[in-house]
Structures are given as structure tokens and as C-alpha cells.
Amino acid sequence: MIPTVTMRLVSALLLSGALALGVLAGPHSGLSCASASAGAAARAPAVPYEPSEPEVVTAMLRIAQVGPDDVVYDLGCGDGRIVIAAVKERGARGVCVDIDPERIRESRENARRAGVEDRITFLQRDLFETDIRDATVVMLFLWPEVNLRLRPKLFRELSPGARVVSHLHDMGDWQPEAVLLVPVNGETHEVYLWKIRR
Numbered sequence: 001m002i003p004t005v006t007m008r009l010v011s012a013l014l015l016s017g018a019l020a021l022g023v024l025a026g027p028h029s030g031l032s033c034a035s036a037s038a039g040a041a042a043r044a045p046a047v048p049y050e051p052s053e054p055e056v057v058t059a060m061l062r063i064a065q066v067g068p069d070d071v072v073y074d075l076g077c078g079d080g081r082i083v084i085a086a087v088k089e090r091g092a093r094g095v096c097v098d099i100d101p102e103r104i105r106e107s108r109e110n111a112r113r114a115g116v117e118d119r120i121t122f123l124q125r126d127l128f129e130t131d132i133r134d135a136t137v138v139m140l141f142l143w144p145e146v147n148l149r150l151r152p153k154l155f156r157e158l159s160p161g162a163r164v165v166s167h168l169h170d171m172g173d174w175q176p177e178a179v180l181l182v183p184v185n186g187e188t189h190e191v192y193l194w195k196i197r198r
């Protein structure tokens with residue numbers, strides 16, 4: 001895994017060329033979603049794929065206190081690792097949502113190998129067009145701007161008591177209930193927790 005600082009530097013150097021080519025840097029890079037999306041196809045992922053590290057996945061499950069009564073959504077699930085861990089290690093049910101068909105194929109295959117495919121629903125879909133009303137926990141590793149765009153949907157669709165967890169990026173002026181600082185290869189990754197309250 002390339003260190004965050006290096007990623008930021010490389011991203012800055014390659015910014016103009018990368019944007020011209022429509023190449024997107026990951027959520028670590030510090031590029032804004034809007035600028036990184038310039039020139040990309042309308043249905044291209046708003047946030048490119050970059051997996052959360054295993055220690056971050058563990059922290060995300062821990063901060064949300066995921067248990068057997070939970071339905072855990074990962075909006076932009078990548079290879080499915082967060083939902084698969086929630087199901088396998090915490091007894092939850094899960095929903096993997098990703099706009100990229102390759103990621104959904106990978107998630108399903110990883111879930112099958114882990115023996116938990118029957119407890120997970122796989123949706124190849126834009127996260128903004130996904131009904132999340134039955135989620136008790138929503139996991140996110142997106143962009144700051146995407147988190148902010150998602151906020152109204154979270155308030156509209158989630159029930160009181162539902163938890164929202166974000167790797168690395170906050171929710172603007174929505175204050176988190178807790179933050180875990182997770183050391184990963186000499187860097188610190190923030191994991192934020194919010195609860196829906198009425």
C-alpha cells in the first residue's frame with residue numbers, strides 16, 4: 001500500500017495529466033471528488049476503488065458495535081471485505097452496494113469463499129439510488145464531498161439509532177459521537193461514528 005503522504009505528493013504532480021486522462025486517485029489522495037470526476041463518464045464511480053486496510057475494517061466494526069441484530073450496508077463496498085467481516089465475525093446480515101460490476105463480482109466471490117454469501121445481498125447500483133431504509137449500520141469509505149451529499153439521504157432514510165461509520169472522511173459540521181485513530185503502516189487513519197437521532 002502506498003503511504004498517504006506519498007499518494008498526496010504523486011497526486012499533486014500528476015494532477016493535470018491524470019485529470020486529462022480521466023484517471024482518478026483514491027480517497028487518500030486529497031483530490032476533490034468534483035475535480036477528479038471531470039471528464040469521467042456520467043456513470044463512472046464517483047470514488048475510485050481503494051480497500052480499507054484490515055485494521056481499519058476491525059475498527060469500523062468495533063466503533064459501531066456491530067452485532068447479530070444488525071443489517072450492515074457498505075455504500076461503495078469494493079471487494080466486500082467490510083460486510084463480509086461484519087457477517088462472519090459479528091453474525092450480522094449485510095448488503096454490498098457498488099456501482100462497478102467488477103467489484104460486485106469480486107464481493108460475491110469473496111463472500112462465497114468465506115461461506116457467508118447467503119447472508120449478504122449484492123446490489124450493483126449507484127449508492128445515491130439505493131434504498132437504505134433497513135440498514136442499522138452504514139459503512140463509508142468515500143470522498144468528503146460525497147459524504148456531504150449523502151447526509152440528507154442518511155437522515156431521510158435511516159431509523160433513529162442507526163449508526164454511520166466513515167473511514168478517513170468526516171461529515172462537515174455533523175459532529176461525530178466517537179473517533180478512533182487507527183495506526184496503519186506509520187500513518188493514522190480516522191474512523192468516525194455518528195448516530196441518527198430524532
Ligand SMILES: C[S@@+](CC[C@H](N)C(=O)[O-])C[C@H]1O[C@@H](n2cnc3c(N)ncnc32)[C@H](O)[C@@H]1O
Pocket residue numbers: 026027044045046047048049050051052053074075076077078079080081082097098099100103125126127128140141142167
Ligand atoms: C474507496 S473504495 C471503498 C471500498 C470499501 N468500502 C472499503 O472500504 O474497502 C470506494 C468504492 O465505492 C465505489 N463507488 C464509487 N462511486 C459509487 C457510487 N456512486 N455508487 C456505488 N458505488 C460507488 C467504487 O466502485 C469503490 O469500489
